[in-house]
Amino acid sequence: MSHATTAPHETHHDAHYPGGIMRWLTTTNHKDIGSMYLTFALIMFFVGGAMILAVRAELFQPGLQLMQPEFFNQLIGIHALVMIFAALMPAATGFANWQIPLMIGAPDMALPRINNWGFWLLPPAAILLTLPFLLAVFGIGDGALNTGWTMYAPLSVQGGIGVDFAIFSIHILGISSILGSINVIVTIFNLRAPGMTMMKLPIFCWGWLITAFLLIATIPVLAGAVTMLLTDRHFGTHFFNAAGGGDPILFQHLFWFFGHPEVYILLLPVWGLMPHVLATFSRKPMYGYKAQVYSFIAIGLLSVVVWAHHFFTAGLPVPALLYFMYSTMAISLPLAVLFFCWIATMWKGAMSFETPMLFAQGFIIMFGVAGLTGLVLADVAADAQYHHSYFVIAHFHYALFAGGIMGVMTGVYYWLPKWTGYMYDEKLGKLHFWLTVISFNLTFMPQFFLGLAGMPRRIPDYALQFTEFNAISTVGAMILGFSQLIFAWNIWKCARGHANGLAPAEGRAWEGATGLEWELSSPPPHHSWEVQPDLRQPGA
Amino acid sequence: MAQTHAAIETTHPSDHPPGTHYFVPQPSLYPFILSGGMFLLALGFILFMNKFAAGSWIMLAGTGVILTVVVRWFGRIIHESQTGSYREWEDKSFRYGMIWFILSEVAFFAAFFGALFYVRNISVPDLLTMLPRHDFTLYPEYKDLLWPASGGGPKGIAFTPMGAWGIPAINTALLLSSGATITWAHWALLKNNRTQLNLGLFLTIALGVVFLGFQGYEYYHAYTELGLTMGAGVYGATFFMLTGFHGFHVTLGTIMLMVIYGRCLKGHFTANRHFAFEGVAWYWHFVDVVWLGLFIMVYWL
Numbered sequence: 001m002s003h004a005t006t007a008p009h010e011t012h013h014d015a016h017y018p019g020g021i022m023r024w025l026t027t028t029n030h031k032d033i034g035s036m037y038l039t040f041a042l043i044m045f046f047v048g049g050a051m052i053l054a055v056r057a058e059l060f061q062p063g064l065q066l067m068q069p070e071f072f073n074q075l076i077g078i079h080a081l082v083m084i085f086a087a088l089m090p091a092a093t094g095f096a097n098w099q100i101p102l103m104i105g106a107p108d109m110a111l112p113r114i115n116n117w118g119f120w121l122l123p124p125a126a127i128l129l130t131l132p133f134l135l136a137v138f139g140i141g142d143g144a145l146n147t148g149w150t151m152y153a154p155l156s157v158q159g160g161i162g163v164d165f166a167i168f169s170i171h172i173l174g175i176s177s178i179l180g181s182i183n184v185i186v187t188i189f190n191l192r193a194p195g196m197t198m199m200k201l202p203i204f205c206w207g208w209l210i211t212a213f214l215l216i217a218t219i220p221v222l223a224g225a226v227t228m229l230l231t232d233r234h235f236g237t238h239f240f241n242a243a244g245g246g247d248p249i250l251f252q253h254l255f256w257f258f259g260h261p262e263v264y265i266l267l268l269p270v271w272g273l274m275p276h277v278l279a280t281f282s283r284k285p286m287y288g289y290k291a292q293v294y295s296f297i298a299i300g301l302l303s304v305v306v307w308a309h310h311f312f313t314a315g316l317p318v319p320a321l322l323y324f325m326y327s328t329m330a331i332s333l334p335l336a337v338l339f340f341c342w343i344a345t346m347w348k349g350a351m352s353f354e355t356p357m358l359f360a361q362g363f364i365i366m367f368g369v370a371g372l373t374g375l376v377l378a379d380v381a382a383d384a385q386y387h388h389s390y391f392v393i394a395h396f397h398y399a400l401f402a403g404g405i406m407g408v409m410t411g412v413y414y415w416l417p418k419w420t421g422y423m424y425d426e427k428l429g430k431l432h433f434w435l436t437v438i439s440f441n442l443t444f445m446p447q448f449f450l451g452l453a454g455m456p457r458r459i460p461d462y463a464l465q466f467t468e469f470n471a472i473s474t475v476g477a478m479i480l481g482f483s484q485l486i487f488a489w490n491i492w493k494c495a496r497g498h499a500n501g502l503a504p505a506e507g508r509a510w511e512g513a514t515g516l517e518w519e520l521s522s523p524p525p526h527h528s529w530e531v532q533p534d535l536r537q538p539g540a
Numbered sequence: 541m542a543q544t545h546a547a548i549e550t551t552h553p554s555d556h557p558p559g560t561h562y563f564v565p566q567p568s569l570y571p572f573i574l575s576g577g578m579f580l581l582a583l584g585f586i587l588f589m590n591k592f593a594a595g596s597w598i599m600l601a602g603t604g605v606i607l608t609v610v611v612r613w614f615g616r617i618i619h620e621s622q623t624g625s626y627r628e629w630e631d632k633s634f635r636y637g638m639i640w641f642i643l644s645e646v647a648f649f650a651a652f653f654g655a656l657f658y659v660r661n662i663s664v665p666d667l668l669t670m671l672p673r674h675d676f677t678l679y680p681e682y683k684d685l686l687w688p689a690s691g692g693g694p695k696g697i698a699f700t701p702m703g704a705w706g707i708p709a710i711n712t713a714l715l716l717s718s719g720a721t722i723t724w725a726h727w728a729l730l731k732n733n734r735t736q737l738n739l740g741l742f743l744t745i746a747l748g749v750v751f752l753g754f755q756g757y758e759y760y761h762a763y764t765e766l767g768l769t770m771g772a773g774v775y776g777a778t779f780f781m782l783t784g785f786h787g788f789h790v791t792l793g794t795i796m797l798m799v800i801y802g803r804c805l806k807g808h809f810t811a812n813r814h815f816a817f818e819g820v821a822w823y824w825h826f827v828d829v830v831w832l833g834l835f836i837m838v839y840w841l
Contacts, residue, residue: 026567110633117571124579168582224651236771245774247663
């Protein structure tokens with residue numbers, strides 16, 4: 001998509017680069033790979049979205065209208081895995097691929113073939129995840145993973161072939177994430193322009209660096225957990241079976257040791273790009289660079305020691321509950337530092353509200369809702385009421401949709417002119433923003449009330465008193481889902497900016513933008529920085 | 541612009557002053573084919589475990605693809621290395637990359653060590669103490685259960701845990717010695733003493749192979765004489781998964797050692813440029829350290 005405009009004049013002159021499909025299969029170029037990651041993420045965003053729209057349609061009214069509970073169970077679990085592993089994470093990796101070399105003055109990513117491998121592992125993994133739907137049609141197996149994305153034992157030990165598909169899909173996605181992380185770390189450590197010390201590193205790169213550390217620390221633990229699940233299922237081990245001395249709660253510990261840092265893996269790249277956008281459209285330097293970097297590090301460290309707050313009701317000893325409650329609440333401190341830095345960056349700035357800035361505003365407000373409701377959930381005494389209710393669903397969609405996905409949209413609109421060489425259609429962008437933000441709140445705000453009233457998650461039917469809020473939520477979800485077609489159309493239009501008569505973007509596409517990536521032309525040359533900029537000399 | 545990027549790909553790196561040119565490889569189809577091979581292997585394994593006849597054939601095909609690509613890809617890298625594509629800057633990237641890869645492996649083993657600590661300290665004692673706390677017990681057989689757990693659960697067969705001071709102690713000595721021999725080989729490489737280098741590597745490989753032979757015998761002994769199987773309670777599960785994944789890593793490490801041994805015999809590596817040698821040595825030390833953890837936590841205590 002965004003690559004379309006860079007393609008002709010790049011490959012045209014250069015016989016070395018294969019054209020057509022082979023260009024994409026074989027590429028070692030960070031921009032091509034970044035574009036593939038982003039395109040893949042967008043496609044999977046619609047796949048995961050279609051799944052959940054079917055779920056919301058079923059929940060429009062009480063009773064079973066459209067599907068059997070078995071199919072409903074498959075949809076919710078695969079929706080989550082697709083959105084997390086195949087949409088949000090690849091989108092963030094696409095940003096890393098496109099932006100990190102531009103921002104640090106590097107010619108490319110440090111390990112280009114590994115980079116290509118990291119991307120091409122994703123389609124096989126996505127196929128493994130969704131293939132069981134298709135196989136079930138031909139009578140092989142009983143459909144996809146139907147345990148919810150958390151795959152808790154013992155349900156997942158007893159599940160069908162879909163669990164095996166999900167296990168191997170997770171293995172392959174995990175390998176892809178680790179390859180991507182190694183590439184980011186090596187690139188940042190080894191390919192920075194001379195004079196760019198770590199404390200001059202653009203903050204987006206810092207966010208991604210901490211993300212990469214977390215991925216390397218936690219993805220292998222998830223791989224270990226699903227491997228134990230596999231051997232419990234097929235090779236007679238008793239990791240999660242009390243009859244042999246094991247414990248199903250062990251799976252929850254291992255899963256959430258990965259699962260909680262995963263939240264920050266999804267959000268840190270967004271927190272990294274947010275200050276750039278806020279500073280650009282406030283026409284001021286970002287406030288509190290060091291404070292934000294230290295907060296990223298603090299959040300990274302805290303994120304790996306708070307996991308058990310995801311299963312407070314599973315029967316943990318009281319000292320453990322207290323520890324996990326207080327450590328979880330402690331995360332709100334560095335997070336508050338980030339919020340105040342974002343606000344202070346805008347303070348008394350000459351602000352203008354182009355689409356990326358609008359998304360950034362929506363992000364700050366609604367991600368704030370996610371943070372505050374998270375504090376409530378972290379309270380052990382209160383959590384007994386909220387646990388496994390729609391309150392949790394609403395909370396983490398404020399975190400991962402309004403925080404994660406709207407953050408990604410912020411980045412896409414901010415950098416699209418840099419990537420394509422054309423300014424996107426501002427009217428469409430604003431329409432997309434307002435439809436998204438209104439319908440998002442229409443979808444998820446009622447779910448807080450449903451949860452407080454006691455509606456459990458993951459159930460295809462519900463009691464009559466929940467009908468109105470569910471109907472509102474479904475209407476909101478449909479608007480939200482279909483509004484995203486505007487997003488896709490806007491990107492497509494921008495990628496073919498010349499044909500659509502859009503204005504070409506300057507190198508510094510935004511008036512207030514600072515940083516190395518804006519020193520290059522839009523779109524940047526094939527090898528971003530063939531000669532590294534020397535930041536040791538003033539004015540270089 | 542187009543002329544300059546033609547230049548960056550085709551000119552020999554020594555045409556550029558040091559530190560100004562980073563090697564970006566030509567487009568390559570290997571990663572894509574490798575991903576396809578991994579897809580086939582995973583798909584085949586899933587079908588195999590669920591008793592579909594095609595499974596093992598698909599696995600075989602996937603393995604063939606993976607092996608072919610890995611051999612070709614590494615061959616390509618060795619060729620690039622020998623023809624001078626990599627200099628200090630690229631070398632440093634490989635070093636960072638290897639370190640972070642090994643750290644991810646550490647995290648993988650941490651999951652299984654974590655499971656071991658959890659069952660030893662939490663789940664097994666909990667099952668033991670259910671009677672006084674809750675006035676009932678699921679499994680009366682557990683009343684005198686101590687770690688190493690010696691029963692396979694309510695319906696499980698009794699088994700004998702693996703002792704530490706037989707084969708495992710010998711294997712500890714073998715692996716520690718192999719850590720010494722590879723360091724001895726590294727010193728030789730730094731001094732440009734090729735005979736000692738080749739001898740040191742040969743000894744390291746031999747120690748690794750003997751280790752694997754002993755471990756194979758230990759597994760055979762466990763299954764046939766001790767009644768210790770994967771299904772022998774959570775002790776059997778943690779024992780075989782930890783030692784099994786370690787053994788798999790020793791196997792990979794030994795193959796890597798064989799590759800660099802072959803390269804040494806062909807005269808590759810110099811005293812100041814030998815990342816592949818060092819990467820394999822780091823990996824071997826990592827495998828060594830994991831073994832020490834296993835010896836202490838799984839066999840001894």
